Amino acid sequence: MPLSLYLLAMAVFAMGTSEFMLAGLLPDIASDFDVTVGTAGVLTSAFAIGMIVGAPLVAALARDWPRRSSLLGFLLTFAAAHAAGAITTSFPVLFATRVVAALANAGFLAVALTAAATLAPPDKKGRALAVLLSGTTVATIAGVPGGSVLGTVFGWQATFWAVAALCLPAAFGILQGIPVGRLKEAATARPALRAELALLARPRLILVMVLGALVNAATFGSFTFLAPVVTDTAGLDELWVSVVLVLFGAGSLVGVTVAGRLSDRRPGPVIAVGGPLLLVGWPALAVLADKPVALCTLVFAQGALSFALGSTLITRVLYEAAEAPTMAGSYATAALNIGAAAGPLVAAATLSTELGDLGPLWASGLLVAVALLIAFPLRTVVAAGRSAEVFR
Known part of the structure; x- marks a missing residue:
């Protein structure tokens, strides 16, 4: 994989942290804003x-x-919003800055995903995507837990400043790593x-987009509300939130790395094995969340399965959109x-029910179940490897 792809991943790290x-x-x-969690x-x-x-x-x-100009402009706008x-x-202004940052992130990621697919060999799109998404998984391992510690010690504003600062070396990397005029021949x-x-x-195309959205909704639905599960349900100190986030991030890195090796030609085994395990994992985490060892183990596993699938x-x-x-x-x-937008909304709705802090975990299990019910009768389409017949 070319160096420019890894430099794009560095920028994705900053955005993934946010x-x-x-x-x-x-x-x-x-x-601080006198609102509910x-x-x-x-x-x-x-943001989503x-x-x-x-x-x-x-x-x-x-x-x-x-x-290069597009990626740099989106990145600097993202930094300014933070x-x-x-x-x-x-709070409304904070909400607005998240929308602006999201628009910049969207533009950056859309261009970066297209660039990654073009920079990589024709049969290595999955590998290229894995490299790009490694920025996100490293963010969950290092950026997010680090931001959590920074926020705990110095206030949540310090984390926003840190994300803005992370964009600066990433911008330098784009200037150095993405040549002017690169891939112009493709534009013609x-x-x-x-x-x-x-x-x-x-x-x-719609089918795989829907399935990807459902799995990501399950991931974000639980991940967004992990902090109360760690501190209230498991009874751990607030700093343990960072540890749990590191474990989720480490699992996600494992998952996206494994998927990167298989998703181009053998997506079937990833879906057939990962889907049912992910379905079982969310309710298992809800049942065992009060046991710290089980909580940490299952968070790692769910991170790996969520990102692999x-x-x-x-x-x-x-x-499908080639x-x-x-x-x-x-x-x-x-x-x-x-x-990512639907997951936290669904999860937040469960917080006021009898399920309380564990509601998001049960909601994630339901979302994965819906995805598998849709995918099962169409499994030969979803799990088809790369071929001339499948990708017309």
């Missing part, structure tokens, strides 16, 4: 909604922009925007973030 970091900061944000969780959905809307819109607008969020005392042969958008009527399905999106070279990344981004 997207996931609220899992460890929600209680403090809720306290469930209301503060809407910040995660705001901005990604959903922004991915196709910004990708379409940026079709004729130089890739600086604004760190100094505001208004690209189809019209209308033709690329027409692919959204393809049932196979999720990244495999998103790779299928890139293959005839949309400038928009395929936005379709994958939209699928990821429809789930």
